[in-house]
Amino acid sequence: MAEQETAAVGIDQAGGRIEISQQELDLRKRFLELGEDDVGRLTGINDLARRYANGVIDDFYRHLMSFGETRGFFADPQVLARVKNMQKEYFLRLTQGNYDLDYVRDRLRIGAIHERVQLPVKSYLGMYNFYLRAVAQRLADAFKKKPDDGWAAFLSLMKLTFLDIGIAIDTYIESRERTIRTQQEAFQELPTPVLPFREGMLIVPIIGIIDSQRARQLTEQLLSSIRSNRAKMVVIDITGVQSIDSKVANHIVQTVEAARLMGARVIIAGISPEIAQTMVTLGIDLARVLTVGDLQSGIERAEQMLGYTVTRSGAAEAVGG
Amino acid sequence: MSGDLLVPIRADADVLLARQKARELAKSLRFSASELTLIATAISEVARNIVAYAKQGEILLRLVTQGRRRGIRVVAQDQGPGIADISRAMQDGYSTSSSLGLGLPGSRRLMDEFDIVSELGKGTRITMTKWER
Amino acid sequence: MRASILKQGTVLIASVQGSMTDADLAQMRDELVANVRRYRSTGVIIDVTLLDVMDSFAARTLRGIAQMIKLLGATAIIVGIQPEVAFSMVQLGLTLEGINTALDLEEGLALLKPPGIAVHER
Numbered sequence: 001m002a003e004q005e006t007a008a009v010g011i012d013q014a015g016g017r018i019e020i021s022q023q024e025l026d027l028r029k030r031f032l033e034l035g036e037d038d039v040g041r042l043t044g045i046n047d048l049a050r051r052y053a054n055g056v057i058d059d060f061y062r063h064l065m066s067f068g069e070t071r072g073f074f075a076d077p078q079v080l081a082r083v084k085n086m087q088k089e090y091f092l093r094l095t096q097g098n099y100d101l102d103y104v105r106d107r108l109r110i111g112a113i114h115e116r117v118q119l120p121v122k123s124y125l126g127m128y129n130f131y132l133r134a135v136a137q138r139l140a141d142a143f144k145k146k147p148d149d150g151w152a153a154f155l156s157l158m159k160l161t162f163l164d165i166g167i168a169i170d171t172y173i174e175s176r177e178r179t180i181r182t183q184q185e186a187f188q189e190l191p192t193p194v195l196p197f198r199e200g201m202l203i204v205p206i207i208g209i210i211d212s213q214r215a216r217q218l219t220e221q222l223l224s225s226i227r228s229n230r231a232k233m234v235v236i237d238i239t240g241v242q243s244i245d246s247k248v249a250n251h252i253v254q255t256v257e258a259a260r261l262m263g264a265r266v267i268i269a270g271i272s273p274e275i276a277q278t279m280v281t282l283g284i285d286l287a288r289v290l291t292v293g294d295l296q297s298g299i300e301r302a303e304q305m306l307g308y309t310v311t312r313s314g315a316a317e318a319v320g321g
Numbered sequence: 322m323s324g325d326l327l328v329p330i331r332a333d334a335d336v337l338l339a340r341q342k343a344r345e346l347a348k349s350l351r352f353s354a355s356e357l358t359l360i361a362t363a364i365s366e367v368a369r370n371i372v373a374y375a376k377q378g379e380i381l382l383r384l385v386t387q388g389r390r391r392g393i394r395v396v397a398q399d400q401g402p403g404i405a406d407i408s409r410a411m412q413d414g415y416s417t418s419s420s421l422g423l424g425l426p427g428s429r430r431l432m433d434e435f436d437i438v439s440e441l442g443k444g445t446r447i448t449m450t451k452w453e454r
Numbered sequence: 455m456r457a458s459i460l461k462q463g464t465v466l467i468a469s470v471q472g473s474m475t476d477a478d479l480a481q482m483r484d485e486l487v488a489n490v491r492r493y494r495s496t497g498v499i500i501d502v503t504l505l506d507v508m509d510s511f512a513a514r515t516l517r518g519i520a521q522m523i524k525l526l527g528a529t530a531i532i533v534g535i536q537p538e539v540a541f542s543m544v545q546l547g548l549t550l551e552g553i554n555t556a557l558d559l560e561e562g563l564a565l566l567k568p569p570g571i572a573v574h575e576r
Binding site for chain 3: 340365424427428430
Binding site: 220223224232254257259263264 | 536
């Protein structure tokens with residue numbers, strides 16, 4: 001339970017995780033200049049807040065429901081009632097003091113809920129904006145005799161709401177980044193296709209980022225395919241690869257050598273000027289690697305070496321009707 | 322974590338035995354055919370060194386776990402002459418076509434973890450580990 | 455476990471077993487040399503399909519055999535290196551440079567047919 005004491009951790013629906021340590025919380029408060037005086041002012045208007053809570057919430061949702069977009073979120077009256085209640089608790093919490101890790105935990109939990117119902121950030125910010133303006137009005141009325149105090153209370157409230165907004169947005173960001181990570185991983189796990197093309201030939205089109213792990217996977221797959229397809233020529237097309245590092249370059253050379261041990265010759269097609277430069281700089285012995293500019297040349301070369309001749313049999317047929 | 326499986330190494334037939342035992346042991350883990358071959362090859366290299374230079378020694382095989390992942394640990398040790406210059410022995414031109422060296426850099430490439438301790442006149446101990454991916 | 459050596463016309467075919475000892479390999483080498491001479495073979499195929507591990511020692515030995523065969527005026531081709539073995543070999547840096555290779559026995563024999571070998575030798 002040590003973690004509970006030193007950090008607030010929020011877990012979202014997809015298992016994304018955001019952690020705010022005591023240290024981080026203190027830092028954020030310092031940055032917002034949210035101090036003990038502010039806490040005092042906020043708890044000082046707690047009674048007032050309880051009095052205006054329902055009014056503010058009702059105004060707020062009336063405003064929300066006037067927008068088609070946000071209305072959709074609260075179509076179900078049960079959902080609306082529940083949300084209004086939660087919202088009231090949420091806003092009341094703002095003036096109850098103790099803005100500690102428990103407070104953050106609570107905010108993270110709510111952030112996860114918003115995220116789960118896919119409430120857009122702009123709506124969330126819009127809500128807060130409305131709330132602050134609604135409260136500002138009521139504070140002005142309540143502090144007519146001491147406007148400076150009213151103003152100071154409002155500023156304290158603003159600091160705290162920005163702390164909240166920061167936490168909520170962090171939740172959104174973590175969720176987005178998590179999606180990106182998941183997609184990236186899925187993409188990386190896509191096997192590189194090894195395509196039989198003509199008897200005795202394989203084409204391996206490589207697209208996108210190729211790292212050490214993928215290069216190794218590719219090699220194993222290719223060698224296996226050489227055996228099952230009895231391939232004597234392999235064209236590896238790296239037209240779609242922007243750049244490679246030395247590890248990957250070495251993997252490619254290893255692949256060429258391993259294929260040769262199995263009696264197959266490899267042609268690397270589509271080397272970009274950048275990759276060519278990389279290979280030269282790395283001192284890769286290109287004498288042992290057959291390279292051509294593009295895929296077509298690679299295929300033609302491979303066909304040639306296999307003893308195929310491709311001839312055109314006359315005018316091309318018209319396509320379509 | 323099981324105990325060590327010990328294979329005494331004295332002749333080239335023992336090298337084959339060590340490879341075989343390692344394959345059997347590693348089969349219970351999630352290794353690909355390639356990875357099993359890498360392990361067997363690394364063992365072959367270090368075991369041959371024992372036969373060639375130390376005349377006798379042993380290979381210890383053991384399944385290990387680290388958190389959620391499992392692996393196989395190979396220890397090759399002998400009381401042979403030891404290696405004079407370990408850093409030299411671990412150096413590598415990319416291709417080892419001259420192959421008069423100990424094949425140590427190659428073995429390191431084949432495994433995930435590689436450690437070597439050697440003292441002139443005392444002996445050598447190589448510890449290598451391969452983890453499931 | 456000894457190597458079996460078959461003769462097919464002017465070609466000798468030797469199969470390396472996975473469990474061959476160094477002595478077995480040495481014996482295979484000697485038999486091949488003797489047979490190349492006796493039958494004036496023009497080609498020798500060394501089939502390593504059953505070899506599960508090719509370490510630096512095995513590679514050196516095979517290289518030596520191939521070189522001897524070449525000195526006797528015959529062409530040596532190593533066939534049957536398995537995908538996993540090929541992969542390990544290049545990790546170790548064993549490229550068998552200068553030695554002919556082919557996928558398997560069938561391909562090896564095709565290479566030896568006239569017009570003779572025109573590929574792969576570097």
